[in-house]
Amino acid sequence: MPGNPHVSTNAAFVTAIARSGSQGKLSGEGMRSALFAIYRGNSDLGFYGLEAVRNIWAHNVRLGLAQVHRKGLAIVVVWTDGVSPDCWEAVNARVVERLNAR
Numbered sequence: 005m006p007g008n009p010h011v012s013t014n015a016a017f018v019t020a021i022a023r024s025g026s027q028g029k030l031s032g033e034g035m036r037s038a039l040f041a042i043y044r045g046n047s048d049l050g051f052y053g054l055e056a057v058r059n060i061w062a063h064n065v066r067l068g069l070a071q072v073h074r075k076g077l078a079i080v081v082v083w084t085d086g087v088s089p090d091c092w093e094a095v096n097a098r099v100v101e102r103l104n105a106r
Contacts, residue, residue: 008040008041008042009039009040009041009051010039010040010041011037011038011039011053012037012038013036013037015032017038017040018032018035018036018037018038018054019031019032020032020038021038021039021040021052021054022035022038022054024052025052025054025081025083027063035054035055036055036077037054037055038052038053038054038055039051039052039053039054039080040052040053045087047084047085047086047087048084048085049082049083049084049087049091049095050082050083050084051080051081051082051083051099052080052081052083053078053079053080053081054079054081055077055078055079064081064083069083069084069085070082070083070084071092071096071099073096073099073100073103074103075103075104078103080099080103082095082096082099
């Protein structure tokens with residue numbers, strides 16, 4: 005990955021993000037661009053974003069491992085491997101704020 009965060013319309017990158025975010029169930033078909041960012045600390049906090057028309061992370065949302073934010077064609081998925089509830093709420097609130105500012 006060239007940078008952190010990284011946004012690209014490259015088909016291989018879009019497909020890689022779609023597959024990793026869906027545990028291999030999706031290709032990049034129907035998706036125009038992808039965002040990936042990871043922030044490492046005591047626990048990882050990451051972002052996947054796909055410009056698409058599908059909602060694909062329901063399983064991880066039910067497990068409390070991800071939160072999907074959507075506005076128009078933009079989908080931003082925030083995932084965690086166990087950050088604190090305060091951090092989780094703050095990060096997701098900020099994502100909503102930024103999406104609504106668009």
